[in-house]
Amino acid sequence: MDGDRQENPHPARGTKDNPAKNKAGMTRNMGNTHANARANQRDQHHQHSQRQQQQERQQQQQQGRGGESGAAAGEKASQSSAAKAASLTESRSTGSLPSESPQHNPSSSPQSSKRDSVTSTRSLPVVASNMSSCTLSSAPARAPKTMSSLPQVTIRADNAPGKSASKPGGNNACTGVSANAAKSANSGVASGGSVEEMVDTAESPGGVVSGRDSLLVDNLLAGLAGGDNPAVGSGKPPQNAANAAPFNWQSQKISVKERLAFLYNTDTMADVQFLIGREPNTQLVPAHKFVLSMSSAVFDALFNGGMATSESVIQIPDVEPSAFLALLKFVYTDEVQIGPETVMTTLYCAKKYDVPALERACVEFLKRNLSSDNAFMLLTQARLFDEQQLAALCLETIDKNTTEALVADGFTDIDINTLCAVLERDTLGIRECKLFTAVCRWAEAECIRRSLPATPDSQKEVLQGALRLIRFPLMTVEEFAMGAAQSGLLEDREVVELFLYFTVNPKPPISFLDVPRCCLTGKEQVVSRFCQIESRWGYSGTSDRIRFMVNRRIFVVGFGLYGSIHGPTEYTVNIQILHMDTGKVMGCNDTSFQCDGSTSTFRVMFKEPVEVLPNTNYIACSTLKGPDSYYGSKGLRKVTHESVSSGKVTFQFTYAAGNNNGTSVEDGQIPEIIFYT
Template sequence: MASSSKNDLVVNRLLNARLEEGGGADELPPQNMLPSHQHLRQVGHLHEDENGHAPDPAPSATENLQPSNTAGRLHNWQATKTTVKERLSFLFNNEILCDVHFVVGKGANQQIIPAHKFVLSVGSAVFDAMFNGVLATKSNEVELPDVEPAAFLHLLKFLYSDEVRIGPESVMTTLYTAKKYAVAALEEHCVDFLKSNLGTDNAFLLLTQARLFDEPQLAALCLEMIDKNTADALNAEGFTDIDQDTLNAVLERDTLRIREAKIFSAVLRWSEAECLRRQLPVTPGNQRTVLGRAFNAIRFPLMSVEEFAMGPAQSGLLDDREIVQLFLYFTVNPKPNVGFLDTPRCCMTGKDLTVNRFPQTESRWGYSGTTDRIRFTVGQRIFVVGFGLYGSYFGPSEYEVHLQIIHLATKKICGSNTTTFCSDGTDDTFRAMFKEPVEILPNTSYIASAKLKGMDSYYGTKGLRRVTVDCNNGEKVVFQFSYAAGNNNGTSVEDGQIPAIIFYI
């Protein structure tokens, strides 16, 4: 008989002897050594994949210990696991060789989870200190009331098998647990998951969590998302749930791409929710109180007098002196000190882009109080911050200009500013800027308008109806220009003023 056959015979005799001693192959392990049915259902439900779906449950302790037709299956489970990873994975959430139990969570959601000190100590310095340090625990039962059972199971699954099972419902609690037990690799997986699922609908929620868990990289991405999509982020359901420090941090930014009147409306909604959280009546006085210094971060001077009169002036949050001072700010020069910032929120991140619609220039173009206008649409949402305009061909000169962008269908003025620019006598274009970025929606018609006062200037010829701008990130922004009906000082697609639009994506 071959040597391997002898060994098999010896193993089988030993296994048969143990089975006879223990009462037969049909006897199951005691029930207190197995997870409850409820626990098994919870594990199956909470182990989500990256898409938030529950995969097939991992083999439970019952499945691992259930005897099969082969007598050796119950006791010789090692023979079916050919790698270290398979053997360790089999021990996950399993009573076999277990030497510690964790009482995780509290109340109705509390679970008792078995584990193995050696595996945990190898994967976490915190567990190593807990079990092997100078102040190591002597108990074989550890209570973790501040940890969610699902998150703790995600942590153990990673320590036993390197598998990452997180979804939208559990990622934040798993991140907390990974940080608590210093499992940096799982923490990184959680942050990567959050980055890949970051959107305008959850940017404020994730920003709050990133600040709470001290994740500066994630916080920076959230702020960038809010900067580029301010209106959508402020309108998201989670905005009113953020804490006051997060609100302050956002309102202090110069890079928000939205009208100040809309910021005020969003802040009002937040203050109402905060009053309810503090169980206070929703009154103007209480709203201002709960806002604290966030109220002073609202830049009322950036509003138009109409926006201020229709909103903040009637809200009850400002006192009579503040209302009078702000109305004076809008109507007189020199402007009084009103106690609120007037720094424009147009310091956008990245480099601005310019669309140029004229390949050639000619002279001369005159001004007699009539507005130059051109109609345009764009293929994606952008933020216009100014126009490029032609200046004098007689030499250096200064111009006063009133800029506007008008929504064609509603005739609503989306942005306006009265400013000046200086030209140097060349046929270059010169920048005239809005105080705030003007949001331009895709496939929507707008009128670009510029009313100039100054000397005759250069003008553009052989204009283009369609211009594509290549961006640094590989995107392409397509502009369509067409004739703006009405009094337009002669500006058209083919000839005239407003040769360039300056924007951010």
Template sequence: MEEHGEDSQDDNSYESGDGDDKPQNRTKQKKKDHHSQGRRPSKHLQQNHELCGESSQSPGFNWQANFSTMASRLRFLLFNPLMSDVTFIVGVQKERIPAHKFILSISSSVFEAMFYSLLANRSKEIELPDVEPVAFKNLLRFIYLDQASVGPENVMTTLYTAKKYSIPNLEKHCVEFLECNLCGDNAFLLLSQARLFDESKLILNCLDVIDKKTQDSLNSDGFLEIDYDTLQYVLKRDTLRIREVRLYEAVIKWADAECARRSLDVDVDNRRQVLKNTINLIRYPLMSIEEFAAGPAQSGLLSDSQVVRLFLYYTLNPKPNTEFSDTPRCCMTGRECIISRFLEVDTRWGYNGTSDRIRFQVDRGIFLAGLGLYGSIHGSQEYDVSIQIVHTHSTNVVGFNKTKFSCDGSNQPFRVMFKEPVEIIPNTSYIAIATLKGNDSFYGTKGLKKICLQCSKGERVTFQFSYASGNNNGTSVEDGQIPEFIFYI
């Protein structure tokens, strides 16, 4: 913080004199001591001015001459009672911080109105109980020196203070710090603060992180602490990359945390009280019937009629309308990627109710949007099909859809998409399953065990395939169905 260069010699002289104490030089030494009263204080004294905001020693006559620039003079005056015409009593700690009205007013319209308007505050002491001392010192440091000591522990209080006193460049500095340190663990916490301070750019950046790292963000302590409006705001989004049942489970945890904050018992009635209408923002049609039956159907948060209508939705075809959205959450951005695991196509592959299955894993996180499947060798046909992604070790179904697809008789794969993109964790084993009902189809041969694909923006993804044990209708690494995987990074 100090400027040393040109003043270092004067400092040494001020503290130690000539270093020559012979009798014949004592008169000369006294003269020097007399003149030295007009010099600036030592570095140690200046540091006390800045760190403590006060000094018991006078700076002496003509102290200005000891600083070659305006910046160095302002640095000397920062937190210094010298020439100060206002003292702020800051925070619950009531810390006294001296300042200079003119310097503050040329940097802030709020301070200008406070000190120089018709309704100006004439008091020499002003209390600021809602401002943290560290944040207010950051504000003064920025006004006097164009510097700020912003860190994780004080950035939000500094941002609040900068907004209160209309210092836009300090606001920008705080927001940039937050953006540089934004991650899944703190995205919800910062989103709440950004909405409070109406920082539109920071809000968008927080939402982008929440979209891309939804599970990490929901697992953070910050999610449990968000306010009701922020919860509702996020649940309305179409771009969350997470299975709906996991989102539902996170919302229930938030409700339990909110009950605890309100000193309420954690029961069905109080959960419903704190969640209000947000429970209807969960997209139950995106769950499997098993997920719905095991969780929401038994929660007591939905009415009996809502539960019945949802069970009808799962079991009837065509699907009846429900009051809940069935729009997939994850509207992927970026370029779609497809890997093809066979080098050649052959005929014929039959179906007798048995599922085709292939085991796979990837070396980086992706979102699997769908599978490519071979169609009929007998011209245009329609297939009933069910596709699933199963976590190998837990046997949990992490992606699912039951639908129809039409083929035109060509040997090109036909796309069948999941209800919502499936998050695939790197270096984790999954099984892709397709159950088709229809005529004999084409099938692939000369399959590849390992495929490395160069995607957009230079990303590389490596798929590794292996045999899925059990009844798999003959599909293996070398031959069979499920020729394509459709995904996004």
């Protein structure tokens, strides 16, 4: 427009003075007007193109598919086009046209136009709008990555030494060659969009690719060469180099349990390590804080509590590596991997880190494998770990198999507290003389452990109060004279005191326990007092009673009673043994029994054996509720029972005064007494 004013400074005067000039000036003005209109049209078109490109860039940024370098290159191209349009507008407005030289005139020839179009295309980087649909058919879909997991690209320019820029790779939907090219273009590795330029830049000293992005360049080169690269040639993604886990391993595990089992004892995503055991048998075990915290309150406090540790390697010297791995195996997979060699250490580990389900599994394993050979060893461990149920089962096993348990190797390895706990029991199934021999053997082993001479004085020292728990009065005088009296473990006054107890009647007070252990030795024995069986013995709620006395100490475990004469029947019954002089109930039981209608006797047992001392009167009682039964006749006043293992036991039966339902020495109920010696 300024050019128009300069060429026609006096339009009105020109019009009046010279019509020809006015016509020529009008023609020139019209030409300039048309040129200006065309320039304005091109400017408007250029502005529209810029707005469209800006909208496309905004859309690309929202979708995460565009790169900064591609946008910069597009903007630079837009500015170049705008500059050329402005130059053309200014030239046309001033009447000076650009040079007619073919190499500078874009419209001079079709060849030059085509060549410049190609050049312009090659000079632009690969942008996200061209890559959104660029997916190799053989490449599997990748899982989305977080920012922390994306690789870092380091760029070093030739004209700016010492400077670098790190930029996380974009969220690119492309895989294979196009995806790698897009990643490199968006990260600023190459200024051009061609594959060759990107590779040249990556390999040149001016552009360095660090970290895992070197795999992208390798994959790209292998793809260009038609190689067998797993990320390009076969469509498989590269493996995770940080862990041993293959890429996309999660897709092969259909359940949470399978995925957790895959992470067990691996470095995959592990965020803590444990150094287990003592030198030289230590082992470094990787783990995951989240998995451990959701399984154990101890681990939760260790990692998330107010005094949570910040150490990446945690030392646990008091746990065996095999036990800790068994704990992790259970935490990750719910599987219990224990054996006879590891069950106790695993139980300790489960107790330490409060995993009750694993504790119960260990205890159940011990119950299933409990025997007389390992009862003492397991008893020590059960007491140490405060496993009361397991300890009770061990003690019950020792009661039933005392002799076998005492000769096992584990007995001499128990501690003094466990030994005292066993000696205090009233239910050991062994004679006291044999128990004393076993205790002496334990004392010798303890002297060796303490590096003491195995003398009587040393044995008394290590036994401490356990010696007072031996019930010497329960021995026979012969057993005491041949064993304990000559052992050197008792003081002289104690030996004299015990000999007086065995020989004098009434017996003097004694400092040792004389409470029977109710031990059942030998085979079960039965004494019968009737010679003949009769029918119809009735019951009205009154007890059948008979008095008896024996010549040596025995343990009565039950009675044999007659059953119904009317066929199979169930009786309810109460049985008792009373001390004749004091009336004290020595033992009783409320129970029932089934009879089949035969003349046989039916066993009715006490809950615990009842000790019967020699030369003392006792009363056997039974109160039955049921139909009429058989009864015995032609009873014997004195019955001697003899066995090879226990010798002779003589019973004397007499009449029990009072209400006895008619039972006497000659006839009635309670035909049998079942006992042990």
